[in-house]
Amino acid sequence: MLNSMYSGISGLNANQRKLDVVGNNIANSGTTAFKASSVTFQDSMYQMIKNSSSPSLNLGGTNPAQVGLGVSVQSINVNTNQGSLQPTGRPLDLAVDQKGYFVVAKGPAETVDGEIIVDNKTHTMTSTMQTLFTRDGAFKLDPYGNLLNSNGYRVMGYAVKDAANTAPAYDGNAKYDDKFKFVDPDDAKFQADESKLVSLRIPDSVQITDPKTGTTMDAKIQSFSVEKDGVITAVLADGSRTALGQVAMVSFNNESGLKQLGQNMYSSSSNSGDPILRSGVKADKANDNSKAYGDIIQGALEMSNTDLAAQFTDMIVASRSFQACGKVITTGDEILQELVNLKR
Structure with missing residues (x-):
């Protein structure tokens, strides 16, 4: 099975979590003293294709060749700045x-x-x-x-x-x-x-x-x-x-x-x-x-510190990333279909 499909699945899950956070921020844009959150991602583990080599007298060194295996949520951070x-x-x-x-x-x-x-x-x-x-x-x-x-x-x-x-x-x-x-x-x-x-x-x-x-x-x-x-x-x-x-x-x-x-x-x-x-x-x-x-x-209350412009921007980025990860999965499926058709 192609690793790209699993990478795409991890991207779907990570961006779905980001959309969850963005949706909660937008829903609480009118909540008293609400503090908005943001999501950061981290790359997942890597598969070693070829190890690095040190330089010699006749030949220079080579870098390692690695393939990443997807993305995961690194942290969900709360913005504690004061609202208006x-x-x-x-x-x-x-x-x-x-x-x-x-x-x-x-x-x-x-x-x-x-x-x-x-x-x-x-x-x-x-x-x-x-x-x-x-x-x-x-x-x-x-x-x-x-x-x-x-x-x-x-x-x-x-x-x-x-x-x-x-x-x-x-x-x-x-x-x-x-x-x-x-x-x-x-x-x-x-x-x-x-x-x-x-x-x-x-x-x-x-x-x-x-x-x-x-x-x-x-x-x-x-x-x-x-x-x-x-x-x-x-x-x-x-x-x-x-x-x-x-x-x-x-x-x-x-x-x-x-x-x-x-x-x-x-x-x-x-x-x-x-x-x-x-x-x-x-x-x-x-x-x-x-x-x-x-x-x-x-005689006053603190409002939510949610920035709607930033949240809508994050929502667009997460949505497009979600679509791109889905495209990776469908492309991997097409490649597998071509491999199956080789037998005919």
Whole structure:
């Protein structure tokens, strides 16, 4: 049997895989925060027809004569470049400008089962929850006020505290009927609690203490905003501001090594490296890495980075290569037919 036919078959398979990738890129050209992929090929093994020979006194050397046996897919690479930012005007839509991923986790309805412990010196985390990562910031709220992504996973972040609150304003392992404490973001001692990540929540009200009487009362929240560093602040009825938490972000040494799970979510792999957490607000300067991360933009979403012009070009090239490989097979078939006819 002619080797060219098998080479043609390998070309059909390789270009079919390329068309699969191109089709997925085009289908997701409107998907939030989608990252397009590309295929690279490699030549397969070679059959030695004649070995090389070294030069002698009377005769020069000869090169080896080899015949290739086809092509195979070398790798499918993900383009991690940022897509364009699209304003939406929706306060729960967040986009990451440049480097970083949101941290989302899964837990039961009334309490967070498990925890994410943070080492603020190495910026690593140890999680007993199902923890995933995403750049899709189309978030929403549930009836308890928990901040969720589109698939119902909880958005994780740091609790915050000020001089009046030695404990975090909200403990993610507490029940959701627990009250938030008032935390002044303008306090000189305002900072994030970097000991662990908690489920972020935007409540209806916070507890404030009257400095004159010492009585505690609930103050309704009128609106909220998310700063570039991820700090969620709310405006109360009297115009004062309170901090509710800080959205956590992570990065990876090799973003292309992340495992794509669908639904705009990723998990770390053996080649992506462990997630590196962004330092909390007003962290220890010796361990602060926050400047290496991008800003969080409220009221916007990151669009797909698919280049349709490039995808259509790749589709034409793959289609023509597919046709050419098919022609190799039909030509090989014609040669075999001629060999059979020699017997007549």
